[in-house]
Amino acid sequence: MAEQIDLCGLSCPLPVVKTKKRLVELQQGVLEVVVDTAVAQENITRMAINDGWKVDAIEQDGKYQLTLSKNR
Numbered sequence: 001m002a003e004q005i006d007l008c009g010l011s012c013p014l015p016v017v018k019t020k021k022r023l024v025e026l027q028q029g030v031l032e033v034v035v036d037t038a039v040a041q042e043n044i045t046r047m048a049i050n051d052g053w054k055v056d057a058i059e060q061d062g063k064y065q066l067t068l069s070k071n072r
Helices: 014-026 038-050
Strands: 003-006 029-035 054-060 063-070
Touching (some): 003 014, 014 029, 014 038, 014 063, 029 038, 038 054
Parallel strands (some): 003 029
Antiparallel strands (some): 029 063, 054 063
8 A cells, every 4th residue: 555645735845855755765666645736746746757756646626646656
């Protein structure tokens, strides 16, 4: 089961910083991230892709669920 972190209500750059920290700890696998702004969604997506993670994003009811995955 994937780990999920809810970063709604946090101002930039905190969603990116907290996601980056968790991705470094994980190194591989699946992490689900929930944010409530398009800017946070775009910034996390860009950072994760640059670090070699695959990103799937879904927007629903004003929230964005990102599924970040990476296999070695």
